[in-house]
Amino acid sequence: MSDELDHLWALKDLDEQLAVVSAELKRFPEQRTALEHRLAAERVRLEQHKSQVAALQVRRREFERQIEALTAEERKFQGQLPLVKKNEEYQALLHEIGGVRKKRSDIETSVLVALEDEERLAGERPAIEQAVRGAERELAERAAAIDREEAIDRERAAGLDAQRAGHLEHLPAATRSRYERIRASREGRAVVAIMKGSCGGCYRGQPPQVVQEAKRRDRLLLCDGCGRLMLWPPDAP
Numbered sequence: 001m002s003d004e005l006d007h008l009w010a011l012k013d014l015d016e017q018l019a020v021v022s023a024e025l026k027r028f029p030e031q032r033t034a035l036e037h038r039l040a041a042e043r044v045r046l047e048q049h050k051s052q053v054a055a056l057q058v059r060r061r062e063f064e065r066q067i068e069a070l071t072a073e074e075r076k077f078q079g080q081l082p083l084v085k086k087n088e089e090y091q092a093l094l095h096e097i098g099g100v101r102k103k104r105s106d107i108e109t110s111v112l113v114a115l116e117d118e119e120r121l122a123g124e125r126p127a128i129e130q131a132v133r134g135a136e137r138e139l140a141e142r143a144a145a146i147d148r149e150e151a152i153d154r155e156r157a158a159g160l161d162a163q164r165a166g167h168l169e170h171l172p173a174a175t176r177s178r179y180e181r182i183r184a185s186r187e188g189r190a191v192v193a194i195m196k197g198s199c200g201g202c203y204r205g206q207p208p209q210v211v212q213e214a215k216r217r218d219r220l221l222l223c224d225g226c227g228r229l230m231l232w233p234p235d236a237p
Contacts, residue, residue, distance in 0.1 A: 004175060005217050007167045009231055011179065012191035014164050019188045021157045028150045035142055039135040046128050053121050060114040063107050070104040175220070182228055191229045193236075202226035 077097045084090045168176050183190035192200035194214050199206060204225035206214075214221055214232040221230045 002217050004171060005220075005231055006234070007170045008175075008179065008191050008229060009234060010167050011164060012189075012193075012231070014160050014167070015183060015188050015190065018157060018160045018164070021153050021160065022188070024153050025150065025157065028146050028153075031146055032143060035135075035139045039132070039139050042128070042132045042135045046125075046132050049121060049125060049128050053118060053125075056114050056118050056121070060111055060118070063111045063114065066107050067104055067111070070100050070107070074100045074104070178220075179229065186226065186228055189228065191231055192223075193233045194230050199223040199225055199228065199230055201228040201230075206230070 074097055077093050077100065081090065081093055084093060168179075171179065179190050186201065189201060194200065194206060194211060197206055197208075197211055198204060201223060202225040204223060206223070210221060210230075211232075213219065214230060217232060222228070223230050
């Protein structure tokens with residue numbers, strides 16, 4: 001039984017290390033996703049900026065077409081002035097010309113506002129493009145580092161799994177089955193130490209008799225609280 005408990009204790013240490021490595025491995029996809037989301041957000045911001053500029057340009061060109069049409073309309077009215085004989089018709093044409101000029105002046109103001117907005121957006125674009133390049137660079141550099149770190153941890157996990165397999169082979173089939181069943185249901189921790197008279201998994205206090213039996217290392221003990229296997233640490237008095 002002592003050899004069996006030694007293998008279980010070794011499995012405890014290996015599984016605790018595996019839990020740490022597994023947690024690290026879970027973080028790598030999250031880190032990649034965060035970097036990809038940042039890059040996607042910066043690209044969306046750039047595309048939105050381009051769309052704003054394009055919309056302003058379309059609007060400005062429409063204003064410019066309207067100005068051309070109003071200019072042509074004013075020339076037409078101006079050409080009619082010398083042909084008018086009656087004063088009321090002459091005044092009516094002057095009124096039309098004034099209205100056209102007012103409309104054109106308002107639209108010319110709108111063109112100036114649009115040009116100012118375009119100039120402002122043009123000034124903002126370099127910073128947005130730089131942010132996109134920065135996100136692309138960070139993704140490329142950090143992704144390579146993540147790949148290296150992940151490869152190291154996967155290799156470490158494979159080594160720990162190989163050591164686990166070696167210790168599992170030395171356990172009786174019933175103990176091995178029980179161990180793996182508890183491990184699957186308890187987040188990878190099937191064996192815990194008895195610490196200060198309590199289960200090292202759920203911290204439930206153990207009767208003195210159980211503690212004494214654990215010290216004798218002559219049988220397997222289960223915690224009534226969490227169902228884990230409890231062992232007395234080999235280096236404990």
